Amino acid sequence: MSKTIDEIARETGYSRTTVTLVLKGQADRYRISGRTREIIERYVAEHGYVINQTARNLKLRRSHVIGFVVPDLSNAFFARLMAALEVRCRAEGLVLVTTSTSEEPAIEQRALDNLVTRGVDGLVIAPCCPRGDHALPLRKKRLPLVLIDRVFEGDKAIAILSDHFDSARTITREMIEGGAQDIAFLCGNPANPSIQERIRGFEAALAETAGGTGKGRVIAEGADTIDVGIKLVTRLFAEEGVRPQGILCSSLLILKGALHAIKSRYGRIPAGLVIGTFDYDAILEVLPNTVRAIRQDEQQLADAVFDCLLAQMNGQDAGPSRRIIPTTMIRLGEGALESEAPASPAMAAGPASVERR
Amino acid sequence: MSKTIDEIARETGYSRTTVTLVLKGQADRYRISGRTREIIERYVAEHGYVINQTARNLKLRRSHVIGFVVPDLSNAFFARLMAALEVRCRAEGLVLVTTSTSEEPAIEQRALDNLVTRGVDGLVIAPCCPRGDHALPLRKKRLPLVLIDRVFEGDKAIAILSDHFDSARTITREMIEGGAQDIAFLCGNPANPSIQERIRGFEAALAETAGGTGKGRVIAEGADTIDVGIKLVTRLFAEEGVRPQGILCSSLLILKGALHAIKSRYGRIPAGLVIGTFDYDAILEVLPNTVRAIRQDEQQLADAVFDCLLAQMNGQDAGPSRRIIPTTMIRLGEGALESEAPASPAMAAGPASVERR
């Protein structure tokens, strides 16, 4: 157990102030005598001293802690976001405390309460539900707050978002141009407003296709998990009509589930299938297929979040209430896209009845 | 800004104790009069009260916080570990604070200092370097501590580890049985003691092969990143002699890099290549290859860590100083393994000079 300032003072015979001064390296500024200083330093070197931040925080009413609440840290997007935020925080002498809520409103609620009672200096939330009553204590405290990635209807707080609508529109368009005349958009977590934006973008792209050559359908349900991905493909197979030539997945997890299901059905992934997905992972490169992936710019998102937070903490203008960050399109299997689209559907028709145009 | 207990007491005309009692729901036990209670509750309902944990912690010398220090949270293994730990913590009324150190000893050091000065009640560390001097303050504080996943030579603290040696031996053996007579073990981060264990296991498996039919080489360097994976394959290609029939990768990142490099060399992943890797990701299933993956049991690891931590916090026996948790082998493309091994090397020889046995 290391000593407290009081103990050091008592045991060296100096006062609290003197000890504090040398401990803080301000001995010079206040011209503490070299001897005093040396005695204290020697004592500390021997017995050790670690500052008690709890006491300090209580006194200063500042914790130097930023709270970060995410729905799911095993989602690589949030993990990267966290990493980027942490770097910024560290540079500013702040500590980032992250909690993962498993997309559970109740847990989110408790996490927020917890952070607030611990006196965080700022809060960044990727919410899993609309903020209800628990917004009140935040408001009262005028706690710096920024929302990231998702914003539910009616929420007034400042939010930093990727351009979900436009990403979806662009990727859909590219898939169509690449020969996928019929695309199934497989969505987990349709309650998520960002997913809803993507669905709107998907539909916009279809509507814009000259002559309505692009066909599409949205299959959405449940959570954002591999199992749901499997289920969505099962539902797709159960549908009447032709198999789509492209699948667009709302996340990597959904994609993984979908590919799993497709492979166990066909024994392999049909080479002509055009694959689109939100979130990028390097392993996608091993697929022989044409792949388009939307990658969010976690670095820029984190920077924007942090700048905004810092501004609030310093009482400055925090900027507009919505800030949209562009995404990047990753293109794999480029060649496939440049050649003419295959005339036949990418997936052979299953046992279900088949129509051909 | 919500009220403090003192303010509530003053403004309702009751004392601190009375207010505290009703705030804690102990009104009944101490038989606070219904009227008193109602007045206070009404006041709180109107003005709000959130307990100041900082003050509480200072008084009680207990923070209900567990610190978790990891080298890299974007590594899914650590992310899952964190999630599992968090669940256990929450159930016990504890908060898990995680910091990611990017495998940097200096950052790890600071993170530890930070957590200690903030008065965490316990610490779990997946260290990126041997613990040096900074072990001292911990020791002095007798802070509950458990090491996870890695333990450097000479470290006396309690550690929970996966069975890295045995995993490596088993997976290597299976790869050999599956027809990969010549295996390259591509390793990132060879300074990591767990990786060293794996290398030992790999070599043990080779040595055990009847008649020394299994050949192998270890190519190791740098960090655990995709780029290093690419580099390792480049080094492999630069070597004289036959191409290996199997590659074993020390992590998913290395695998991703390796596959990327192989694909850009051959335009595809040779179907006969036997792939082994530590860490599992569902997307591996889409590979047509024979794949063996070692998956660590994050759940069990987290449970063991937490139990051990709790025991220490309660002053009980914390168990043995090393605890080994078994891993699971994931087998994909089983069929390929059952058929006879192809006679020719999986990868065609590159431009480099070629030997054949």
Place this chain on the structure above:
DNA sequence: CTGAAAGCGCTAACAA
């Protein structure tokens, strides 16, 4: 150059 004192918000005796 050094010391004394007040107080951050809470808890936990102890009194009344």
Place this chain on the structure above:
DNA sequence: TTGTTAGCGCTTTCAG
């Protein structure tokens, strides 16, 4: 059934 008191360890005036 309610009130009083003494700190937890630190920072920050204000006085010597």
